[in-house]
Amino acid sequence: MQKTLKSHGTWIGKWTFVLAATGSAVGLGNIWGFPYKAGTEGGAAFVLIYLLCIIIIGIPIMISEILIGRRSGNSPINSMKKSAIDSNRSSSWQLVGWIGISAGVLILSFYSVIAGICLNYIFIAASSSGEISASEQFASVIQSPISLMIWHTVFMFLTFLIVSAGVKDGIGRMVKILMPMLGLLLIFMVLYGIVKGDFSKALLFLFTPDFSNIGTNTFLSAMGQAFFSLSLGMGSIMAYGAYMPKDQEIVSTSFSVGSLDTLVAIMAGLAIFPIIFAFNLEPGSGPGLVFISLLSAFNQMEFGQLIGAIFFILLSVAALSSSISILEPGVAFISEERIASRTSSALIISFLCWVVGIGTVFSFNIWSDYYPLPDKNFQETIELISVQILQPLGGMLIAIFVGWFMNESIIKSELGDLNPVFYKLWRFFIRYIAPSSVAFIFISQLL
Ligand code: TRP
Numbered sequence: 001m002q003k004t005l006k007s008h009g010t011w012i013g014k015w016t017f018v019l020a021a022t023g024s025a026v027g028l029g030n031i032w033g034f035p036y037k038a039g040t041e042g043g044a045a046f047v048l049i050y051l052l053c054i055i056i057i058g059i060p061i062m063i064s065e066i067l068i069g070r071r072s073g074n075s076p077i078n079s080m081k082k083s084a085i086d087s088n089r090s091s092s093w094q095l096v097g098w099i100g101i102s103a104g105v106l107i108l109s110f111y112s113v114i115a116g117i118c119l120n121y122i123f124i125a126a127s128s129s130g131e132i133s134a135s136e137q138f139a140s141v142i143q144s145p146i147s148l149m150i151w152h153t154v155f156m157f158l159t160f161l162i163v164s165a166g167v168k169d170g171i172g173r174m175v176k177i178l179m180p181m182l183g184l185l186l187i188f189m190v191l192y193g194i195v196k197g198d199f200s201k202a203l204l205f206l207f208t209p210d211f212s213n214i215g216t217n218t219f220l221s222a223m224g225q226a227f228f229s230l231s232l233g234m235g236s237i238m239a240y241g242a243y244m245p246k247d248q249e250i251v252s253t254s255f256s257v258g259s260l261d262t263l264v265a266i267m268a269g270l271a272i273f274p275i276i277f278a279f280n281l282e283p284g285s286g287p288g289l290v291f292i293s294l295l296s297a298f299n300q301m302e303f304g305q306l307i308g309a310i311f312f313i314l315l316s317v318a319a320l321s322s323s324i325s326i327l328e329p330g331v332a333f334i335s336e337e338r339i340a341s342r343t344s345s346a347l348i349i350s351f352l353c354w355v356v357g358i359g360t361v362f363s364f365n366i367w368s369d370y371y372p373l374p375d376k377n378f379q380e381t382i383e384l385i386s387v388q389i390l391q392p393l394g395g396m397l398i399a400i401f402v403g404w405f406m407n408e409s410i411i412k413s414e415l416g417d418l419n420p421v422f423y424k425l426w427r428f429f430i431r432y433i434a435p436s437s438v439a440f441i442f443i444s445q446l447l
Contacts, residue, residue: 005074006336009167010243017244018256019175020325024236025261026182027322028114029229031315032290034265035272037225039283041218044209047266049219053226054258057437060429061232061395062254064402067414069241070250075332076100076235079242080401087407096401099394100235101330105349106386107234108326109356110379112159115319116151117141118312121291125308130299134292141291142364149361155316156354159323163331164346167243171324178321185314186264189271192307197274205283206269216444223441228387229261231322233395235329242332251418251426264318271311275301290315327353356382388445396438403431 011017038046071086072079077097084093120141128137142148162170193199231237244253272294276283279297283289290311298308327349334345359367363378372381402411415423 005078006338007073008243008332008336010245011172012168014245014248014253016172016175017240017248018253018260019179020171020243020321021231021237021240021253021257022260022264023175023179023182023321024231024240024325025229025257025322026264027229027231027318028111028118028315029225029322030261030265031268031318032114032118032287033225034229035269036286036289037221038206038269039273039289040286041221042210042213043205043283044207045211045214046218046222047206047269048209049214049222050226050265051262053223053437054230054262056429057223057434058226058230058232059254059258060426060434061399062230062237062258063251063415063426064398064430065232065235065238066241066244066250066254067411068398068402068406069238070244070246071410071414073242074336075242076238076329077333078336079238083406083410084401086410087405089401089405093397093401093405096394096397097235097329097333099390099397100233100238101333103234103386103390103394104236104326104329105352106356106382106390108156108159108323108353110360110382111319111323111326112155112353113148113152113357113360113379115316115323116148116153116155117291118315118319119155120147120151121295121312122309122316125295125298125312126305128295128299128305128308130296134296134299135288137295138288138291145361145365148364149358152357152361153354155319155323156350156357158320159327160346160350162320162324163327163350164343166342171328172243174324175321178317182264182314182317182321185310185317186267186271189307189311189314190267193271193274196278196301198277199270199274201277202270202273205273205277206266220441220444223437224388224392224445227391227395227438227441229265230258231325233391233393233398234326235394236325238398239329239332240325250415251422389442392438392442392445396435396442399430399434399438403427403435 068083069079072082077094080097081091081094085091162174227233273283275297276293279300281293281297285293298304330349331342331345334340334348335342340348360379367378371377376384
């Protein structure tokens with residue numbers, strides 16, 4: 001007999017899905033990752049390639065994830081299984097869900113450590129008087145395993161609390177508070193950049209492409225960034241899609257989420273670079289851009305302590321609305337299988353992420369000389385396995401499943417009465433363009 005799976009409920013109203021999925025998409029990837037990559041990869045040309053990747057790969061895969069999730073209403077493992085069986089395909093397609101949940105544990109393990117540093121920086125920025133330089137400050141933060149551990153634990157605990165409260169009362173309710181807050185803080189930071197920073201130089205930097213320095217690496221980096229930023233390939237969006245009301249339009253909703261995510265990434269650039277340029281700092285300083293360059297700017301400016309604290313609150317809020325979506329697929333699976341209650345399921349997965357995260361904490365200090373793979377420390381190894389291997393693999397398999405194996409009648413019934421031209425375009429992208437481009441990133445990264 002087919003066992004019945006526990007249901008997790010549905011979002012209330014159409015906006016909750018948009019807020020939750022945008023909350024998932026908008027995170028460290030947009031506010032920390034996108035600006036520093038645009039900075040190191042040559043500015044506007046990177047931005048343009050990034051936009052292209054969002055449109056031709058990102059949104060088509062997002063549509064696919066939502067449609068699989070909504071059709072089945074369960075965790076990614078069971079949604080993949082059900083969709084495969086309904087299309088008379090092997091139930092081993094559920095492997096995609098397993099890949100996603102494993103990737104999620106690994107991603108969240110280091111995401112939480114970086115998000116913990118952001119939380120810590122709220123207080124550092126609020127009290128920083130510039131007595132020690134921003135780079136010494138950053139070095140002292142990452143050299144202390146105890147303080148990194150404390151903040152990693154705090155962040156993981158907050159994520160656990162929200163997810164354990166459930167889809168409607170936890171995630172649904174929190175994104176309605178977190179997302180408007182994020183929007184206001186970001187608008188404030190951009191306005192600040194317009195008034196006090198070198199805004200025109202930032203505009204020039206982000207929007208005047210110079211293709212002379214573009215290589216394969218720029219493409220790889222832009223495509224990887226688009227994938228990570230839209231939370232694709234590991235089931236975050238599929239799990240959220242499972243809670244989407246049946247009468248909501250999938251395609252236009254995916255465009256809204258994709259556009260909001262891109263808008264936030266660009267606004268983050270417009271908040272950060274005017275300040276960087278006004279203080280003659282390097283836009284291409286890499287991952288330390290917000291923790292070192294930006295802090296040193298905050299140290300030098302009027303009301304810098306306040307503005308700095310606001311910026312790091314913004315970053316932490318964005319990270320929290322993403323981390324809950326990384327935890328949700330695994331929690332949904334354990335609780336719908338009735339292996340454990342939602343709270344215990346959330347505790348189990350959070351604990352796993354927390355334990356693996358300790359390795360990332362150590363990779364900045366006591367394990368800084370430990371390289372599990374040649375040239376990769378512990379954190380970089382975990383990131384390689386999850387973000388560069390499992391996540392694109394999951395995305396590619398989702399595209400192949402929907403493009404080549406799922407019944408078209410099921411797809412059409414989920415997509416509703418979509419304009420036939422749009423449908424044909426999407427179908428073409430999902431069958432050919434998305435899988436082959438992801439395969440391309442994948443293979444070149446392995447080489
Ligand atoms: N997209 C988020 C960011 O930009 C992070 C994130 C959430 C994510 N869910 C994900 C990344 C799933 C990969 C896979 O920070």
